[in-house]
Amino acid sequence: MSALKLLPPHANGVTLNLEELLQYRTQSVRWLPPAQSIWSQMSGNHTSRQKGRGMDFMEVRQYQAGDDIRSIDWRVTARTGKAHTKLFAEDKEQAVILYIDLSPSMHFGSQYVLKSVQLAHFASVLIWLTLAKKDRIGAVIDDGQKCIEFRPSSLQKQALRILDAIVNTHNQLITNQQVESVRHLPYESAIEALHNLAPKGSELILLSDFVQMEEKEFLQLRRLKQHNSVRAVQFYDPLERGETDYRGQAKASDGQRSQWFNFGSKGQRKELESYFLKRQQSVKQQCHSMAIPFNSLSSGSPLIPQLS
Numbered sequence: 001m002s003a004l005k006l007l008p009p010h011a012n013g014v015t016l017n018l019e020e021l022l023q024y025r026t027q028s029v030r031w032l033p034p035a036q037s038i039w040s041q042m043s044g045n046h047t048s049r050q051k052g053r054g055m056d057f058m059e060v061r062q063y064q065a066g067d068d069i070r071s072i073d074w075r076v077t078a079r080t081g082k083a084h085t086k087l088f089a090e091d092k093e094q095a096v097i098l099y100i101d102l103s104p105s106m107h108f109g110s111q112y113v114l115k116s117v118q119l120a121h122f123a124s125v126l127i128w129l130t131l132a133k134k135d136r137i138g139a140v141i142d143d144g145q146k147c148i149e150f151r152p153s154s155l156q157k158q159a160l161r162i163l164d165a166i167v168n169t170h171n172q173l174i175t176n177q178q179v180e181s182v183r184h185l186p187y188e189s190a191i192e193a194l195h196n197l198a199p200k201g202s203e204l205i206l207l208s209d210f211v212q213m214e215e216k217e218f219l220q221l222r223r224l225k226q227h228n229s230v231r232a233v234q235f236y237d238p239l240e241r242g243e244t245d246y247r248g249q250a251k252a253s254d255g256q257r258s259q260w261f262n263f264g265s266k267g268q269r270k271e272l273e274s275y276f277l278k279r280q281q282s283v284k285q286q287c288h289s290m291a292i293p294f295n296s297l298s299s300g301s302p303l304i305p306q307l308s
């Protein structure tokens with residue numbers, strides 16, 4: 001089966017449209033309680049890591065079809081002769097804020113979709129899952145030149161605004177040849193934007209390839225960790241680790257330097273793999289030293305099977 005047939009509905013793997021991101025709205029039920037959490041499944045764990053919520057008593061009303069029988073108020077039921085249910089209000093909604101890296105290094109793909117496209121699809125999964133859990137969603141979209149900020153909100157309109165901004169930002173960068181091919185915005189600016197946007201107790205999820213993030217910038221994540229939970233998800237392309245069926249030569253450029261690669265050489269493919277794994281291990285160690293969970297996703301295969 002060709003990669004084209006494996007693409008999600010409405011997707012071409014290079015540019016984005018709202019329809020291909022909206023289809024993930026129906027996927028959120030996979031990871032809603034009491035199902036296993038998305039992070040637990042990605043890590044290969046077999047127990048749920050869903051965090052419990054505190055519940056505050058709100059009122060008692062007459063039982064309605066579909067009410068949880070465990071919430072029946074037996075005292076009121078006995079006194080009135082009619083079944084009554086206790087209603088509870090959940091604790092304050094949690095804020096989930098996504099850092100969405102759409103800077104130049106993300107615009108690469110060799111087999112299935114661009115890294116930036118896979119990131120956008122996963123961001124859509126997280127956005128719809130957050131709203132389905134009755135939490136608030138916010139985002140910082142980083143195009144390498146500036147950050148676009150969205151304050152946390154539980155409204156579906158906010159999800160659509162974020163997705164629309166992802167689509168427009170991504171497509172402008174892909175189609176506009178005048179856009180800078182290198183990153184100029186320091187990561188510390190994006191980290192500062194996250195810090196200013198996040199109320200205490202937020203869940204911050206960093207979506208990036210982390211290719212250009214240096215050790216000193218990773219250390220700045222400690223500030224975010226003081227009052228929030230932080231998680232990192234790395235996106236990579238199989239070619240970055242030397243995985244390809246192509247055996248010819250090709251010229252690659254990062255916008256500043258160019259280099260020829262001979263993919264027919266097993267040694268060169270091993271060099272690519274070694275460099276990638278060394279870099280990935282460095283990022284993973286930086287995260288683990290700060291107790292930041294780390295996961296990775298490939299742009300070379302469909303998303304949902306990687307999450308299941």
